[in-house]
Amino acid sequence: MNIQKSYREDSGQGKLYLVGTPIGNLEDMTYRAVRVLGEVQLIAAEDTRQTRKLLTHFDIATRLVSYHEHNKHASGPELVRLMLAGDSIALVSDAGLPAICDPGADLVRLAIDAGIDVIPVPGANAALSALIVSGLPTERFTFLGFLPREKKPLLQELELLKPAKETLLFYESPHRIVKTLEAMLEVWSPERQMCLMRELTKKYEEAARGTIRECYELLLEQPPQGEYCIVVQGGTASESEPSAAWWEAFGLEEHVEHYVTQGLNRKEAIKRAAADRQLPKRELYNALHRQEQ
Structure with missing residues (x-):
């Protein structure tokens, strides 16, 4: 059992702040995020070059260190040592909330195991931003990040998700999104509703709403550009109804x-x-x- 009192009296240890940063529009930076980034002793960033641009824009001079997938096994324990010694550290990702689909989750676990307070500083999030403008149900949803790259595990994953009734959220790159929708058309009803959201909060922000088939055809007409959030309707009644078995004509x-x-x-x-x-x-x-x- 681990019970954290985030704002207890000074324990002599530092804290780990998970700071949300803009996903495109710099005006989405919160006052609290700017303050925390200016007050901590270190900022741990996935891409220091990208984060340095953000710090320069907000005139933040805090020391920046690198923490990413390829150095986390060495960097993580060292950051924990510094926090145990009294330094507070802010963790940021390239955009949005840290520790979602990035190695920040590993640092969070290390900090918790070491008894360090982990404090969220909320900010922009691409998946939830796409969900609330999709027009699809928001009462229940599942975020699944990036789907498998290879076709076989991709189809298997989609098959497992087929009966899910809740709205489904995915991230996808412009290089893979057409293949991902092709796989969805193979496994799911092409009439499921979906929203393809790209370039969130940026100048060319675009939401394409329609069936999976319509969105796929749109991508064939207009080559994909920018990072995508995919929001898909959950399993439909027609998909769960027994059908006139398509395989009956097969040996x-x-x-x-x-x-x-x-x-x-x-x-x-x-x-x-x-x-x-x-x-x-x-x-x-x-x-x-x-x-x-």
């Missing part, structure tokens, strides 16, 4: 081969086909073996 081998062409290995393809036909996997495997003989 057993054709059914398995269908999944193989989607990137699954043969073992997983047999498992998926067996599930479609509501058969034990072993029974389907034996039937395929008999056909081969």
Whole structure:
């Protein structure tokens, strides 16, 4: 059990502040964030060059140190040592809230394990900003960050998410977003509603709202530019209803081969086909073996 009193009397230790920074528009910097960055002894940044621009804009002279995925195993313990010795440190990411889809989460865990107070300084967040302007339900949602790069694990992940009823939030790069939507079209209903949000808070901010199919066609007409937040409607009633099984015209081998062409290995393809036909996997495997003989 770990109970933190964020504003207890001075314990002689420093604190770790998680400071939100703008995701594009510098006017989204909060007064509190500017104050904290100016008062701490160190600022730990994912990209010191990017953060230095921000500090220069707000006339903040605090010493800047590097903390990122490639040096976290050496830098993390040293930052904890400094906080135990009395220095307070502000952690920032390149944009938005730190510790979301970045190595800051590891530093947070190290600090907690060392008994150091971890204090949030809220600010802009791309995923939530996209959600609230998407027009999709906000009562329940799941943030999933970046989906897998390779097609097979990507399809498997989307298949697992297919029955989820809540709104789904993803991040995606302009280089991969077309392939990601192609995978969504393979697994989910093309009529699900979605919002593609790009260049949040910047001059070319754009929200494209429509079905998955419509958004995919838009990307084919207008090459993707900028980083994207994807907001997708949860599983629809039509997707959960039993359908006139698409595979009924397939033989057993054709059914398995269908999944193989989607990137699954043969073992997983047999498992998926067996599930479609509501058969034990072993029974389907034996039937395929008999056909081969």
